[in-house]
Amino acid sequence: MATSASRIAGRLMISPAVVLLFLWMIVPLAMTIWFSLQHYNLLQPGTERFVGLLNYRYFLSDPAFSDALVNTLLLVGGVLVITIFGGMLLAILLDQPMWGQGIVRVLVIAPFFVMPTVSALVWKNMFMNPVNGLFAFAAKALGMQPYDFLSQSPLASIILIVAWQWLPFATLILLTALQSLDSEQLEAAEMDGAGVLSRFRYIMLPHLARASTVVILIQTIFLLSTFAEILVTTNGGPGTASTNLTYLVYMQSLLQYDVGGGSAGGIVAVVLANIVAIFLMRMIGKNLES
Template identity: 50%
Template sequence: MAVSATTDTKTARAAAAREKARRAPAKWLLAPAVVFLLVWMIVPLGMTAYYSFRNYNLMMPTVSGWAGLGNYAALWNDPTFWSALGITLLIVGVCLVITIGLGLAFALLFHRQFFGRGVARTLAVAPFFVMPVVTGLIWKNMLMDPSYGIFAWLARVFGLEPIDWLGQFPLASIIAMIGWEWTPFALLVLLTGLQSLPEDQLEAVRLDGANKWHEFRHIVIPHLGQVIYVVVMLESIFFLTSFAEIYTTTSGGPGTSTTNLPYYIYQAVFNQYDIGVSSAAAVAAVILANFFAIFLIRFVAGNLNAGENR
C-alpha cells in the first residue's frame, strides 16, 4: 500500500511538472503584450510626473529648471483648481445616480415581453453610440438653443418663456448630456444581468407570498450586485475624464461653473501653455481616480458582503 501511494504521488508530481512545462511557453508569448502595455502606461505617466516638478512654460522658454513642489503649491493656492475638483466629483456622483437609476428602470421594463420590444431596445441603446462631441453639438444646437431649439419650441407651444439652458443652468445641462449618453450603457449591462436571473427563485418567492417590492429587494438587487459594481467602476472612469461635452457647449463657463478637472488641465496647457502646472494637475487627477476607485471598491464590496450575509 505504501509503495502504491508513493507511486501515485510521483505520478501526480510528474503530471504537474509536465503541465507546468507545457504552460511555460504560453507565458512567454504573452510577455511582449505585457511589456507593451507597461511601456504604454508607465512612460507617459513617468514623463507627466517628471514635468510636474519642473518649470516649463512654452511662452517663457528661458525660464526652466527644477521647480520642486512649486507647481503643486500653485495648484493648492488656485481656487479654480478646487472648484474644478468639486465640479468633477459632483458630475461623477450625480451622473452615477442618474445612469444607474434610469438604466435599472429601463432594464426592468425591457426585460418584460411587449409588442415592439426589439425596436424599443434599439432606440434606447442608440445614444450610447453617439460620439461625445456630436452629443454636445446635438444638445447645444438642436435641443437647448433658446431661439430655435426643440426645448424652446415646446416652451412656446405651452405658452412659456424659452430658457437658455446652457446660460442659466450650465452644470445641470452638462449632467443631462452625460446622463443621456451613458444611461444606455447601464441599461445594456443591467439587462444582461437580468436575463441570467434564475426563474425558479422568483417562482419560489412568489409562492411564499412575496410582493413585487420584496422580489425586487431580496432577489433582483442581490443578483445584480456584481453587475452594478462593474457599471459603477467603468462609468466612474469615464465620468472623471468627461471633456468633449464641456468643450463643445460651455467651454467651461459661464466663468468656471462647468470647468472640471480635465478641462482645467486643457486650459493650463493650451491657454496658459504651462506644462509644469498642467502636469501637476494631471498627477492630481490620477491620484483622485485611484482614491475614487479604492473608495468605490470598498463601498460596493462591503454592500455586497452585507447582502450575502443577510
C-alpha cells in the first residue's frame, strides 16, 4: 500500500510539469495547423476564411518547393560528410600527445560557441568577400581572378560555413569516444605488424561507429532548420539556389505575409523532419543493438 501511495504521489508531483510541457508543444502546433487551413494574408485583413488543404496544394506545387527540398538534403548531407570525416581526422590528431594539447583542444572547439549570425557575417565579409576578403587577397597574390563564392557557389558556401561551425561538435563527440578505446588493442595490433591504416579501419572505425551515428542524428535535427546563415549571406539566392525549406517558409510567411501558406509549409517541414528523425532513430537502434 505504501509503495502504491508513493507512486501516486510521485505522479501527482510531476503531473504539472508534464501538462505544461504538453501544452507548450501542442498549443503552437494546433494553432499552426489551424492557420494552415485558413486563407489568412496580413495584407488582406477581413478576408479570412476556411480553405481546407488549398494552402498545402499551393505550397507543394510551388516551383521553389522542389528546389528548397533538394537544397535542404544537399545542405544536410554535405555538412554531415564534412563534419564526420573531418571530425574523425581532428579527433585522431587531438588524441596524440603534443605540447599545449589542452589549448589546442579549446581552440578547435571554440567555433561551436560562435552564434550562427556572427559566423555567417565573419565568413561573408572577412573570407568570401570578392574584393576585400582573405580568399580574394590570396587569389590576387597567386595571380588568379578572385572568386565570388556567395554568388557563383551559394549553396556550397553555406555548406562550408555551417560545417565550420558544427565540426567542433563532431570532433568533441568522436574524441571522447576515441579516448575510451583500449590502448592495449592498438599496441597489440601494432606489435602484430598492423599498419596505421589497418589499425584505423579494423579497430578505430568500428569503435567510432556508435558515436558517429549519434553525431549524425543530433546534427541532422538542427541542420534541417538552418536559417541564419542563409539570411545573412545569400537571402536564398541567386533565385532559389540556396533556399531551403526553412527559408522558404520564412519567405512565405514574413515576406509575402501569407500566414496560411507559411503555416502549411511549416507543417510540411515538421512532417519531413519527423520522417528523417524516425529513419535515423531506427538506424541508430540497429547500430546500438549490433
